[in-house]
Amino acid sequence: MSRRKALSREARTTLWRSLQTFNVTRIVIALVLLLYLGLDIGDDGVHATASTEACLVYLAAALAFAAAGTWWKRRFVMQLGVQVAVDLAVISALYLAAGGMRSGLAILYLFPLAGAAILAPLLMALFSASVATLFLLAESLWQVFMQERQPPLMQAGLYGAAFFAGVLLVNRLAARLIKQEELAAQRGTDLHVQQLINQIVIADVGDGILVVGDNGVVFTANPAARRMLGLEGEVAGFRLGEGPGMEPLAQAFTTWLRAPVDGAVFVTVKPYQENEGLLRGRRDRPAHLKLRFARVDTLGSALGRSVVFMQDVSAIENQAQQLKLASMGRLTASIAHEVRNPLSAIGHATALLAEDLHGPAEVRLLKIVGDNVARVNRMVEDILQLSRKVQPNGEPLQLAPFLAELKAEFCETHGLADDIVYIGDAGTSSVRFDPLHLHEVLLNLLGNAVRYASKEANSIRVFPARDAAGRIELHVQDDGPGITPEVRAHLFEPFYTTSSKGTGLGLYLARELCLNNDAKLDYEYRFDAAAMGPRKASGRFVISFAQPA
Incomplete structure (x- = not known):
């Protein structure tokens, strides 16, 4: 098999399999010849004993060739050459015994020649065709010169031409x-290597990757995605909407499918525990x-696939905050004397000047100074408050009366109509949160809301709800x-x-106060068809309380 050493293992396997098919066909032809000769048919009506013996030998050789091709897969060209030589010899013997060209057995030469043409190099296949053609011509010439017969020489020549053309x-x-x-095998090898590389990259990448169908069924997830979602075991087969913890992710994916847009979406996967159905996670x-989200181009196929890239930004946000707090901590130590005392002096001097200066220009300039003094003082108070980790009150807080009192105070302070702020029914729900801290957090959130709301009825809503874990x-x-x-x-x-009028510390302080009370403050995108206003994807601030003791 020296000529085919460059072939791949798959191609060599195909050649050996084709040789076995060639051997099985030889066995079938030998049996058919035995059956044909067993009917005692011949041109002279004489039983062809010698032909029968030749067919038996041919059948035995065919069985031996099949066994060798099965158990000794070496020397492919040598095995094939021996088999083709035996085929030509036996067919030639049968051809002579049957009376030459008039017997019609010349057609049997197509079997070994076709096998040689498929499995052997071109030179070997043409040599086999030339041997068969020369034998037919020699047999015809023998009859002409030695037996003085008139065989169909033209037919022998046509057979020879057909042999060469077919081969x-x-x-x-x-x-x-x-x-x-060979090309397909090489492409398959390249594809397999690429798949292995992709598996290594996807398994090692820090971002989570989900492959999801249009119906929300998850096909695969890399280790990072399983870690972010808390999935356990085999993840293929479950729907995103099956588990209550996956509901924000399922809503975001469904909304994107309806109106694909570029850009990122933020969701929060709440604490959950699911051990029923296909979903195993916690x-x-x-x-x-x-x-x-990214759409997979399936070239017009009905099998829609999408890839969901996930990044856990909680650690990134905490890291950014820690970097800023590290520098802010050094500032807090000396801020009382280095900033507040000069600030008080500027404020006092401004108040004294306001008593003596009454011109419009002077009043406007003094107002600018006073406003900025108040802004810097408020920033100083916020910074100092960061270091005051007051132990929160652990007594349960009834939400309903607390929210009603907060609404009345907020509307009176900002001069708002009573129907602008909607307070949802809290029932008898109680939470573990310091009232003063919750009061400050909600005033901060409502102050942001009133800045952007339309001031129409129920344009600001504060309402309790429960998450998937019952919190x-x-x-x-x-x-x-x-x-x-x-x-x-x-x-x-x-x-x-x-x-331009904010300090950038309000929301940060609100989150810190929530953490101080074992709660969580976050901004979530809720995909709700009944959302306020024309927006279907409505953002909101969500305070997740700790379970009451």
């Missing part, structure tokens, strides 16, 4: 098929995930434009603000 055509087609198989803490949540929502994902990525960072 050449079949050999070229077989060579092309082998080349195509999360003990909420995970804030940044989602990106009480408090939602603060307005009908203004939602926070963009770009702003959302930095929303709770200290000193980050989109308002």
Whole structure:
């Protein structure tokens, strides 16, 4: 098999399999010849004993060739050459015994020649065709000169031409098929290597990757995605909407399918435990995930596939906050004397000047000074408050009377109509949260809401709800434009603000107060067809309370 050493293992396996098919066909032909000769048919009516013996020998050789091709897969070309030589010899003997060209057995030469054309190199296949053609011509000439018969020489020549044409055509087609198989095997190897590389990359990448069908069925998930979602065991087969903890992810994916848009979406996977059905998963803490969706081009196939890229931004947000707090901590130590004392002196001097200066220009300038003094003083108070980790009150807090009192105070302070702020029915729900801390957190959130709300009836809503684990949540929502994902990525960072009058510490302080009470403050995108205003994807601030003791 020296000529085919460059072939791949798959191509060599195909050649040995084809040789076995060749051997089985030889056995069938030998049996058919035995049956034919057993009917005692011949041109002279004489029983062809010698032909029968030749067929028996041919059958035994065919069985031996089949056994050798099965158990000794070496020397392919040598085995094939011996088999073709035996075929030509036995067919030639039968051809002579049957009376030559008039017997019609010349057609049997097509069997070994076709096998040689498919499995052997072109030179070997043409040599076999030339041997068969020369034998037919020699036999015809023998009858002409030695037996003085008139055999059909033209028929022998046509057989020879057909042998050569058939061998050449079949050999070229077989060579092309082998080349195509080699190419397919190489492409298959390259694809397999690429799949292994993709598996390593996907398994090692820090971002979570989900492959999801249009119906929400998950086909695969990399280890990072399982870790972010708290999935256990085999994840293929379950729907995103089956588990209550997966509901935000399922809603985000469904909304994107209806109106694909570029950009990221933020969702929060709440703590949950699911051990029924196909879903096996558990999360003990909420995970804030940044989602990106990509459609797989299936070339018009009805099998729609999409890839969901997930990134856990909780650690990134905490890291950014820690970096800012590290520098802010050094500032807090000396801020009382280095900033507050000069600030008090500036404020006092401004008040004294206001008593003596009454011109419009002077009043306007003094107002600018006073406003900025108040702003810097408020920033100083916020910074100092960060270091005051007051132990919260652990007594249960009834939500219904607390929210009613807060609404009355807020509407009176901001001069709002009573129907602008809607307070949902809290029933008898109680939470574990310090009242002063919750009061400060909600005033901060409502102050942001009133800045962007339309001031129409129920344009600001505060209502309790329960998450998948049964914990009480408090939602603060307005009908203004939602926070963009770009702003959302930095929303709770200290000193980050989109308002020229803000300090950038309000939301950060609100989150810190929630953490001090074992609660969680986050901004979530809820995909709700009944959302306020024309927006179907409505953002809101959500306070997740700790379970009451």
